[in-house]
Structures are given as C-alpha cells and as structure tokens.
Ligand SMILES: Nc1ncnc2c1ncn2[C@@H]1O[C@H](COP(=O)(O)OP(=O)(O)O)[C@@H](O)[C@H]1O
C-alpha cells in the first residue's frame with residue numbers, strides 16, 4: 001500500500017481548523033481519517049471536577065503526544081488504532097475509545113501540533129489556519145456555551161488566564177513551521193480548492 005498523505009492542520013482555538021478538516025473529509029469521505037490532538041489530553045482522574053476546571057489546557061504538556069505519535073505511526077503503517085475520546089464538558093478523558101482505521105489521507109488536527117518536532121516530521125503538508133483573535137474568542141464563547149457546557153464567565157476567566165497567554169507563547173510562533181497559512185480556514189474557497197488539488201494528486 002502507498003504511504004498515506006499526512007496533513008497537519010494547526011491554528012488557534014476557534015480559528016476554523018475543524019471546519020477545514022470537515023470540508024476535506026466531506027470532499028474525500030471514505031479516503032480520509034482524522035486524528036484530533038484534543039482526544040489525547042491527559043487523563044486527570046485524580047483531580048475533582050472543580051480542580052480540573054483550573055488546569056492549563058493550552059500548553060504542550062497537557063497532552064499525551066507520545067501516544068498520539070505512536071498511533072499516527074501505526075496508521076501510517078496500515079494498522080487500526082483505538083483512539084481515546086475526550087469529554088470537554090467533564091474536562092477529562094472518557095472511558096470510551098474509538099476505532100480509527102488507516103486510510104489514504106490522514107488529517108491530524110490541533111492547536112499545538114506544530115510544537116512537537118517528532119510529530120511535524122510525520123506530516124507531508126502543514127497548514128496553519130490564521131484567524132484574528134477577536135473573531136476566535138467570539139466563536140469560542142458561542143461554541144463553549146452551546147456545545148461544551150460552559151458559562152460565559154468561565155470562558156472569559158479561562159481565556160485571560162491561559163488560552164490567550166499560551167496562544168501567544170506557543171501557537172502563534174508555531175505558525176512559522178507551516179507550509180501554508182490559510183486565513184479563515186474552511187470557508188476560504190480559494191485555499192480549499194488548492195489543497196483539494198494537492199490531495200487529488202496523491203491519488204494519481
Ligand atoms: N469562516 C468562518 N466564518 C464563520 N464562522 C466560522 C468560520 N469558520 C468556522 N466558523 C465557526 O466558528 C466556530 C469554530 O470553528 P472551528 O472550525 O470549530 O474552529 P477550531 O477547530 O479551530 O476551534 C464553529 O462554530 C464554526 O462553525
């Protein structure tokens with residue numbers, strides 16, 4: 001089997017990474033498999049829910065990236081993996097796992113994926129979704145309240161305490177590792193077409 005095409009999609013919270021990933025998955029459906037770094041947040045069973053709300057989830061050490069690298073290598077080698085599943089409402093890894101099967105295109109998505117050189121070495125294409133901070137926080141408030149069971153106050157506190165400073169320290173500088181910077185993500189039709197053309201070339 002030909003080695004899969006591995007695409008890393010990074011960018012700040014609310015930038016549009018998932019939207020771009022969904023657009024590519026929709027276009028290439030059965031040929032795409034996605035690994036979300038978010039699913040590899042470390043387990044924090046030893047802490048109470050209140051303690052877990054206070055953690056910094058925007059620094060590289062919050063993730064079990066070694067496990068993700070191992071899983072990505074397995075997928076590249078044609079083996080299925082049992083991916084952990086993260087529960088954002090509970091701020092913890094759930095007991096579920098998801099079987100992820102190898103496919104010709106593998107997308108790896110996450111805010112900090114370009115901060116890990118060993119992970120970057122496995123990417124054939126590195127995309128960074130770039131969206132202004134004011135737009136991202138507006139999207140995040142809406143998403144976290146509607147989908148992740150948060151209050152507006154908790155989103156504000158977390159954003160100022162960890163999300164913003166860690167973005168400036170880690171996420172923004174990691175943009176330099178990208179091959180392509182995609183303003184606005186999945187609704188950028190010109191960029192999307194160019195990425196789709198590159199992926200189609202993989203099948204020729
Ligand atoms: N270009 C866009 N214009 C308007 N809304 C968008 C755009 N891209 C994403 N969104 C919305 O913003 C929110 C966050 O986008 P998402 O792709 O989940 O970001 P990320 O995965 O980077 O956190 C979602 O509700 C999504 O529908």
Ligand SMILES: O=c1ccn([C@@H]2O[C@H](COP(=O)(O)O)[C@@H](O)[C@H]2O)c(=O)[nH]1
Pocket residue numbers: 012013014038041057058087088090091092110111163
């Ligand atoms: O328990 C958690 C774990 C993570 N977060 C936040 O999630 C975002 C990353 O997800 P995106 O989909 O890229 O926005 C990160 O900024 C963490 O702060 C959380 O709130 N709680």
